[in-house]
Amino acid sequence: MQFLEPAFLQAVILSVIAASTPLLLVAVGELVAERAGVLNLGLEGMMIMGAACSFAGAYFTGSIVVGALAGILAGMLLSVVFAALTLGLAVNQVAAGLALTIFGIGLSGLIGAGFVGERIETAPHLYLPALTDIPWIGNIAFGQDGFVYVSLALVIGIWWFLYRTRAGLVLRAVGDNHVSAHALGYRVLRIRFLAVLFGGACAGLGGAYLPLAYTPFFIPGMTAGRGWIALALVVFASWLPARVVIGAYLFGFVTILQLHFQALHVPVPSQFMSSLPYLATVVVLIAISRRCGLAGSAAPASLGLVFVPDR
Amino acid sequence: MRLVLERRAERSTAVAVASPLIAIALTLLTMAILFAALGKNPVTALSVYFVEPLTDSYSLIELAVKATPLVMIAIGLSLCYLADVWNIGAEGQFLIGAVCGSWLAVRTQGTDAGAWVLPIMLMLGAVGGAVYALVPAIAKVRFGASEILTSLMLVYVADLLLDYLVRGPWRDPNGFNFPTTAEFDPVATVPILIGETRLHVGALIALAVVAAASILLGRTIKGFKIKVVGAAPRAARFAGFNADRLVVLTFAMSGALAGLAGIIEVAGPTGHLQPNFSPGYGFTAIIVAFLGRLNPIGILIAGLFLALTFIGGEQAQISIKVPLDLTKVFQGILLFYVLACDSLILYRVRVVSSRPGAADAIS
Numbered sequence: 093m094q095f096l097e098p099a100f101l102q103a104v105i106l107s108v109i110a111a112s113t114p115l116l117l118v119a120v121g122e123l124v125a126e127r128a129g130v131l132n133l134g135l136e137g138m139m140i141m142g143a144a145c146s147f148a149g150a151y152f153t154g155s156i157v158v159g160a161l162a163g164i165l166a167g168m169l170l171s172v173v174f175a176a177l178t179l180g181l182a183v184n185q186v187a188a189g190l191a192l193t194i195f196g197i198g199l200s201g202l203i204g205a206g207f208v209g210e211r212i213e214t215a216p217h218l219y220l221p222a223l224t225d226i227p228w229i230g231n232i233a234f235g236q237d238g239f240v241y242v243s244l245a246l247v248i249g250i251w252w253f254l255y256r257t258r259a260g261l262v263l264r265a266v267g268d269n270h271v272s273a274h275a276l277g278y279r280v281l282r283i284r285f286l287a288v289l290f291g292g293a294c295a296g297l298g299g300a301y302l303p304l305a306y307t308p309f310f311i312p313g314m315t316a317g318r319g320w321i322a323l324a325l326v327v328f329a330s331w332l333p334a335r336v337v338i339g340a341y342l343f344g345f346v347t348i349l350q351l352h353f354q355a356l357h358v359p360v361p362s363q364f365m366s367s368l369p370y371l372a373t374v375v376v377l378i379a380i381s382r383r384c385g386l387a388g389s390a391a392p393a394s395l396g397l398v399f400v401p402d403r
Numbered sequence: 404m405r406l407v408l409e410r411r412a413e414r415s416t417a418v419a420v421a422s423p424l425i426a427i428a429l430t431l432l433t434m435a436i437l438f439a440a441l442g443k444n445p446v447t448a449l450s451v452y453f454v455e456p457l458t459d460s461y462s463l464i465e466l467a468v469k470a471t472p473l474v475m476i477a478i479g480l481s482l483c484y485l486a487d488v489w490n491i492g493a494e495g496q497f498l499i500g501a502v503c504g505s506w507l508a509v510r511t512q513g514t515d516a517g518a519w520v521l522p523i524m525l526m527l528g529a530v531g532g533a534v535y536a537l538v539p540a541i542a543k544v545r546f547g548a549s550e551i552l553t554s555l556m557l558v559y560v561a562d563l564l565l566d567y568l569v570r571g572p573w574r575d576p577n578g579f580n581f582p583t584t585a586e587f588d589p590v591a592t593v594p595i596l597i598g599e600t601r602l603h604v605g606a607l608i609a610l611a612v613v614a615a616a617s618i619l620l621g622r623t624i625k626g627f628k629i630k631v632v633g634a635a636p637r638a639a640r641f642a643g644f645n646a647d648r649l650v651v652l653t654f655a656m657s658g659a660l661a662g663l664a665g666i667i668e669v670a671g672p673t674g675h676l677q678p679n680f681s682p683g684y685g686f687t688a689i690i691v692a693f694l695g696r697l698n699p700i701g702i703l704i705a706g707l708f709l710a711l712t713f714i715g716g717e718q719a720q721i722s723i724k725v726p727l728d729l730t731k732v733f734q735g736i737l738l739f740y741v742l743a744c745d746s747l748i749l750y751r752v753r754v755v756s757s758r759p760g761a762a763d764a765i766s
Contacts, residue, residue, distance in 0.1 A: 133551065137735075177739060181746040182408055186489050186551060188742055190689060195735025201728030312728070317559050324552045363567035370559040373552065374542070381547040400408050400750065 098228055104348060105232055109240055112344025114139075114301040116243045118322035119329070119336045120250055121294020126326055127254065128287035129267035129394040133189025134174050135295050136319030137196020138167040142299025144200035147207055147310040150303070156215045160239075160300045167296020168289055170196055175288045179281045182398045193319070201312045208310065215239065215305040237305045239297075244337070246294070251333040263287060267392035270399045280399055295319065317370065324373045328380050330390035346372050408750040415748055422744035423694055423701070427708070429744075430737045437732070443723055451722055452715035462718075464600045466710050468672055471609045472497070472681075474706035475664035476688035478616045479657030481697040485620070486653045487633040492539065492554030493661045494685025495561035496532040500662020501669040502565055503531025505676040508591035509573050509584055520590045524666055532662015533655045535561070540654035544647040550654070558685070566678050573676065583677040593671035605667035609706075612660060616699040629653060661685060682713060683731075690738045696745070709734065 118135055125132050132138075142163035150159025174192050177183040215237040218224065223234040254260040263283055266273045270280045298318075303310045321343060329335035350365035358365075434452075435445035456462040476493050483490040504524040511520050539553040566582070575585040593603045620626035632639040632649050639646060664684070673680045691709050695701030716730030 173739065177743055180406070180408075181743050182750060183742040183746050186491075187689075187693060187738070190491060190686075191735055191738035191742060193735075194686060194690070194731060194738065198728045198731025198733070198735055202726050202732060205726050205728065317556070320552060320555050324556070327549060327552070361567050361571060363563040363570075367560045367563040370556040373556045374538075374548075377548040377553055378542050378546045381542075381549075400410065 102228065102231060104352070106235075107351075108341065108344045108348045109232070109236065110306055110344075111347045112340045113240050113243050114298040114306065114318055115322050115325060115343055116298075116337060116340035117239070117246065117301060118295045118298035118319060119325040119340055120243070120247055120333060121291040121298070122322060123326050123329070123331060123333060123336055124250060124254075124263070124294075125284075125287045125291035126395055127267045127331060127392055128263050128284045129270055129392055129397065129399070130178065130284050130288050130291075131185045131189065131396040132171065132174055132192075132288060132291055133186055133323065134170065134192025134196065134319075135189075135291075135322055136315055136317065137193035137200075138170045138292050138295035139196075139299035139319045139322075140200040140313070140315045141166040141170055141196045141203075142296030143302045143314055144204040144207075144299075144310060145296070146300030147210075147212065147303040148203060150212050151207060151210060154213075156213075156238075156304050159212075159304050160297060163296040163300025163304075164293045165296065167292040167294070167299065169292075171288050171292020171295070174292070175285050178398075179284055179288070182400050184398070185396050197313065204310045204312055208312070210310075211308045212303070214308045239301050239305050242297075247333050247337055254333065264392070267394055270394045270397070274399070274401055280401065284399075295322075298322070321369060321373055324377055327391075328376055330380075331392065343369060343372070405755060406752050407755050408746075409753050411749060411751055415751075418744075418748045419696070422748060423696060423705070423741060426694070426737065426740035426744045429740045430733065433736050433740075434733055437729075438725075441725060443725065448719065448723055448725070451719045453711060455718060456711055456714045461600075462714055464597070464602045465714050466707060467606050468601050468603070469710035469713050470703075470706040471603075471605045471671075472664040472668050472684045473688050473691050473709055474609045474703055475612050475667075476657075476661045476685055477691035477695065477702045477706060478612050478699060479660030480688055480692040481695070481699070481702060482616070482619075482629060483653045483657050484692060485633045485697050486629045486649050487636070488540075488543075488650050488653050489551045490536065490539070490554050490654055490657050491551055491689060492536070492556075492558050492685070493657065493688055494681065494683065495554070495558035496536050496658040496661035497665040497668075497681060497685045498558075498561040498565050499535040500528035500532035500665030501676060501680070502561075502568060502665075503662065504528035504666030505573070505584065505587075505669055508587045508670065509676075511591065512585060512588055516588075516590060518590055520588070521593065521670065524591060524670060525663060528666025529659040529663040532665060533659035535662070536654045536658020537651065540651045544650050550650075562678075565676070569676055569678055575675075581677075584675045586675050587670055591670060592674065593667055601672050603667075603671040605664075605671050608663070608667065610703075613699045613703050620699065625652075661688075687713075687734060690734050690741070693738060693745075694741050712737075 118139055122135055145166035146159040146163030149162030150156055170192060174188055177188040178185045217235050217237050220234050224230045262278055266278060266280050266283045274280045302314055325336055325339040328339040346369050350368045353365050354362050435449060438445040438448040476497060480490060480493055504527045507520060507524045507527055538557060539550040542548040542553050543550040569584060570582045573584045575583055593605055596602045596604060628644045629649060632644055632646050669676050687709055691702055691705045695705035712730055712733055716727055719725050720727050
């Protein structure tokens with residue numbers, strides 16, 4: 093059986109990791125923003141802008157790092173617009189997020205138009221002479237590109253920040269009850285601004301992963317709903333960092349599964365297989381919400397609510 | 404020194420009327436800057452976008468043709484948003500409506516089926532859209548799943564289903580392998596209103612929908628309930644209004660309208676089913692709903708305005724060579740400004756000293 097050969101299994105696992113990493117980067121940033129009480133539905137827009145700008149950066153400088161930084165910056169700039177509206181002007185977060193997505197998709201098309209058809213070198217993979225050559229696990233543990241290690245380090249860092257530092261505790265308090273946090277003297281809007289900015293940076297980096305490491309070119313709309321799936325992942329994870337990892341890798345697995353099924357010429361229409369990640373998201377959202385009983389009881393209590401401090 | 408928001412004692416009516424106009428003015432200003440940055444003369448570019456389409460009869464009719472689906476979908480969405488229900492998957496319901504109605508057109512193709520075909524197609528489109536919208540509605544009321552994410556995910560699924568049908572079972576055998584159905588028979592086509600133009604009966608249906616929504620929201624108990632559940636959920640609970648039932652109802656109504664708009668678009672201006680027949684009407688309709696301040700008459704005007712951006716965008720692409728994506732940028736910026744200006748109806752922005760206590764010392 094082809095399925096059980098080590099080389100094949102290893103290739104599958106490597107491709108699952110590659111498909112999961114952008115989801116993980118974006119979802120973990122959104123988790124921080126949501127823990128501070130801000131629902132940013134503009135992930136898809138920030139992500140595609142990250143993809144376009146990172147490609148432009150890497151194309152002109154030939155440097156993956158500069159590309160990634162350009163992507164991060166693009167995501168942050170868009171998140172500043174979102175913050176100005178939702179925090180500065182107390183605009184409904186759902187509507188503002190949608191506007192950000194529409195805007196980001198349009199602007200990325202504008203920026204990326206000149207780069208369609210161009211190629212770049214993708215991010216190099218780690219190679220440690222003895223370790224990477226270990227059969228079975230060498231390539232998986234020691235042969236990834238830098239983004240993969242950054243994404244995992246980010247999750248650990250965020251877990252440590254949220255649960256082991258005072259600042260993390262304050263951030264969670266702001267998300268759970270902004271009135272009380274304000275009464276205690278915490279600067280709710282400032283903390284939320286920083287959380288949104290962080291979410292924007294992560295979304296930009298997640299978007300940057302696509303042209304810098306996943307495919308060596310930029311296509312308009314190449315995020316293909318990954319930003320929305322990342323939003324669902326945060327719900328799936330019940331707002332817990334470790335579970336975001338599980339969720340992201342599960343979704344990466346579904347994505348790769350459908351690709352392999354298509355390659356094996358299973359007599360199912362390819363469009364049906366392509367719709368699997370989206371259908372899986374719907375099913376998972378229903379299942380997870382049911383298990384939690386009331387609508388999102390695990391959600392931060394002030395999530396999505398407008399806060400205007402009374403002086 | 405910094406800026407803070409302060410809640411107004413009562414809603415400012417003056418700002419409420421002016422806010423969409425201010426938003427449009429600010430958007431035009433931003434666009435002028437953007438055109439200048441792209442190396443185009445802002446005055447010429449803006450006139451290609453917004454004035455030239457209004458000067459010839461062909462474009463004026465196209466305006467009505469493009470506003471038809473936008474207004475119909477946005478009316479449905481406004482019912483949802485008034486009830487604080489977030490259906491953002493209208494694009495999917497639009498596509499599914501088109502698919503369901505087209506099924507009959509494809510089945511009866513080349514037969515001697517009579518004039519009953521089109522009315523049944525429209526009905527199938529509306530029912531299809533409504534049923535598709537019920538999935539996120541029921542997922543929300545039964546299981547508490549976020550309707551924002553489920554309705555949006557189903558857009559991608561609808562898109563893929565449409566793609567499968569026109570590339571597979573419904574493909575026109577004489578269509579040179581293009582992914583499209585055959586042209587619909589005359590009995591499966593929406594009648595044209597004026598002679599040789601593309602203006603079709605759908606425009607009248609859209610006007611009827613606007614009138615019906617005005618009556619529903621202004622004159623009926625159901626419309627009142629929708630508004631109360633959205634604006635004051637606690638009051639609605641005390642009054643015994645069933646919020647879950649309204650979620651299902653508003654989703655079903657908006658899905659039906661989006662589905663109806665979908666089949667009218669396919670059986671009207673397009674004439675056959677093909678992938679990408681929608682330039683994102685379901686998403687643009689969200690902007691229409693907000694720009695129209697969730698008011699039926701406002702939505703009618705806003706629908707015409709956003710139709711103008713589609714036509715202007717197409718003309719600008721040809722005559723001054725700017726990318727078509729600029730239209731989306733423009734629509735996104737417009738929604739930013741609309742939301743920002745709406746906020747000023749409820750709040751006023753005040754300048755205060757950044758040092759706490761300093762403001763009190765002065766006063």
